[in-house]
Amino acid sequence: MTSAARGWASGSPDTSWPTGKGWPREGGEGGPRITDTSLRDGSHAMGHQFTVEQVRSVARALDEAGVHVIEVTHGDGLAGTSIQYGFSRTPEMDLISTAAEVCERARIASLLVPGIGTVNELREAAERGTQIVRIATQCTEADISRQHFEIAKGMGLEAIGFLMMAHMREPAFLIEQAKLMESYGADCVYVVDSAGALLPEGARQRVAALKDALECDVGFHAHDNLGVAVGNSIAALDAGTDQLDGSLRGLGAGAGNAPTELLAAVLDRMGVNPGLDVFGLMDAAEYVMAPFMPFQPFPDRDAITIGYAGVYSTFLLHAKRAAERYGIDPREILVELGARQAVAGQEDWILDVAIELARNKEKEGVA
Numbered sequence: 375m376t377s378a379a380r381g382w383a384s385g386s387p388d389t390s391w392p393t394g395k396g397w398p399r400e401g402g403e404g405g406p407r408i409t410d411t412s413l414r415d416g417s418h419a420m421g422h423q424f425t426v427e428q429v430r431s432v433a434r435a436l437d438e439a440g441v442h443v444i445e446v447t448h449g450d451g452l453a454g455t456s457i458q459y460g461f462s463r464t465p466e467m468d469l470i471s472t473a474a475e476v477c478e479r480a481r482i483a484s485l486l487v488p489g490i491g492t493v494n495e496l497r498e499a500a501e502r503g504t505q506i507v508r509i510a511t512q513c514t515e516a517d518i519s520r521q522h523f524e525i526a527k528g529m530g531l532e533a534i535g536f537l538m539m540a541h542m543r544e545p546a547f548l549i550e551q552a553k554l555m556e557s558y559g560a561d562c563v564y565v566v567d568s569a570g571a572l573l574p575e576g577a578r579q580r581v582a583a584l585k586d587a588l589e590c591d592v593g594f595h596a597h598d599n600l601g602v603a604v605g606n607s608i609a610a611l612d613a614g615t616d617q618l619d620g621s622l623r624g625l626g627a628g629a630g631n632a633p634t635e636l637l638a639a640v641l642d643r644m645g646v647n648p649g650l651d652v653f654g655l656m657d658a659a660e661y662v663m664a665p666f667m668p669f670q671p672f673p674d675r676d677a678i679t680i681g682y683a684g685v686y687s688t689f690l691l692h693a694k695r696a697a698e699r700y701g702i703d704p705r706e707i708l709v710e711l712g713a714r715q716a717v718a719g720q721e722d723w724i725l726d727v728a729i730e731l732a733r734n735k736e737k738e739g740v741a
């Protein structure tokens with residue numbers, strides 16, 4: 375569908391345009407609402423070095439191709455720029471303003487991780503054009519997001535919960551966490567496969583459980599560590615997801631996200647295209663995004679290990695260092711950490727596991 379066919383050229387109001395909760399179901403075009411996170415999750419792959427020009431051209435191309443929501447911030451969310459997470463080349467508020475200025479239809483979202491971003495950044499982001507805040511917590515810690523939801527709703531923003539590392543917990547557990555976010559005012563709660571560790575059945579079960587238990591929308595955010603980001607997104611759709619995430623060329627952390635252009639093509643073939651210009655997105659990926667990408671994210675050995683072990687990608691470097699010190703394969707450390715369900719903040723386990731594995735190996739060698 376061209377922009378003219380959608381009535382964009384004339385700027386006529388399109389009542390089917392997605393504005394959040396329950397968006398497309400009655401009288402709309404059908405299909406899920408699409409959020410492109412190239413300019414946020416992609417910030418990780420870019421080493422947080424986006425320029426104003428890059429953001430302008432990507433946001434414009436996404437908007438023209440009918441993407442409903444464009445997420446813009448540092449990869450770790452508002453105020454992520456730091457020695458810990460990597461300094462942004464361009465102040466994220468300028469990137470938000472730039473995207474907001476060029477978008478005629480798409481809404482701008484920003485990620486906020488409680489403990490990193492504060493209400494001050496959220497207020498400024500809203501002044502610069504952010505209309506949707508995605509509040510991200512570990513999938514075991516939804517309770518820390520109450521204040522953030524209440525403030526965001528008080529500011530008139532659409533507020534979305536982002537339950538990260540959702541592969542680590544069973545659907546029944548996620549329901550409880552998602553219900554907390556809903557009770558704080560969430561318009562939607564996402565199952566976030568941060569480590570790309572889910573397989574289609576796991577994605578389906580988690581989304582189906584939330585759909586069954588919540589009144590608000592449900593979303594799904596994929597990573598491609600096991601090469602099934604698009605397959606998992608389709609499984610989520612099958613389970614009734616209202617919203618899906620993608621990024622052009624999959625630009626995102628680790629093995630990257632589900633490519634938006636691929637999602638568009640697949641949804642179109644499934645007969646549930648929510649108004650995306652399939653060729654436009656293919657062109658945006660090829661001619662706007664690809665030329666400035668520092669590398670093409672894909673499931674390489676490290677990325678597969680993260681998905682296979684189901685651990686935080688931040689464990690990788692520490693595991694490699696410990697493995698070298700104790701003469702073992704870092705993959706063994708990561709798989710063991712995954713089995714022990716290590717979460718962020720438990721990096722000290724890495725050394726313990728390395729020592730234990732080295733001892734076991736020594737014993738086996740002696741026996």
Ligand SMILES: CC[C@H](O)CC(=O)C(=O)O
Binds near residue numbers: 450538539568595627
């Ligand atoms: C906290 C940042 C992180 O990249 C959020 C996300 O996209 C994920 O967990 O997959």
Ligand SMILES: [Mn+2]
Binds near residue numbers: 627
């Ligand atoms: Mn992500």
